[in-house]
Amino acid sequence: MIIREAIVSLYGSWRLARLDPRGLELFDRSDAGALRSFAAALPVLPLYMLATLMLSPPRSQGANPLHWLSVQAIAYVLSWVAYPVATEWLTRVMGCRQRFAGYLSAYNWSMVLQNAALLPLTLLTISGALPADFLQFLWLAAIAVIMGWLWFIARTALAIGGLAAAGLVLVDESISMLIDSIVTRLS
Numbered sequence: 001m002i003i004r005e006a007i008v009s010l011y012g013s014w015r016l017a018r019l020d021p022r023g024l025e026l027f028d029r030s031d032a033g034a035l036r037s038f039a040a041a042l043p044v045l046p047l048y049m050l051a052t053l054m055l056s057p058p059r060s061q062g063a064n065p066l067h068w069l070s071v072q073a074i075a076y077v078l079s080w081v082a083y084p085v086a087t088e089w090l091t092r093v094m095g096c097r098q099r100f101a102g103y104l105s106a107y108n109w110s111m112v113l114q115n116a117a118l119l120p121l122t123l124l125t126i127s128g129a130l131p132a133d134f135l136q137f138l139w140l141a142a143i144a145v146i147m148g149w150l151w152f153i154a155r156t157a158l159a160i161g162g163l164a165a166a167g168l169v170l171v172d173e174s175i176s177m178l179i180d181s182i183v184t185r186l187s
Helices: 002-017 021-026 031-055 065-094 097-127 132-158 162-186
Strands: none
Touching (some): 002 021, 002 031, 002 132, 021 097, 031 097
């Protein structure tokens, strides 16, 4: 059941990435579907660990690998939980809580495509094949496109205005930056 749902949801994510609002129809928008959408964390985990190992390995030769791995694992779990918890509360405040489950399903499954799309850029960064300035531009462009995609998902799934959707994207990015900052200090 979950494999079929994952395939259909990933296709829905692809359609949302192409700014097709009908992609939302492909998600299970029930509370149970939102809960199952956290299964998306499984295919993202190897992508996350690969990118983390390549872009921010343990800082020193004497670093404790178990400590580093523990910090990364906690950060990974937090990255999947903190934003949904904040957003659930925000959707109550904004008066669109009844659409939260559908939004969360679309958001979570879209993380698989987002992480897969960033992997080639991560590999290019590690390879040093391109000039640093150009890579920085590519990263900024990729982040802008992803933020636009997340804005579209929020606006479509929650049926909210553009400014409110932008606010949710900023909350998401702020939480990610906070987690990254803590991880950097603890690693």
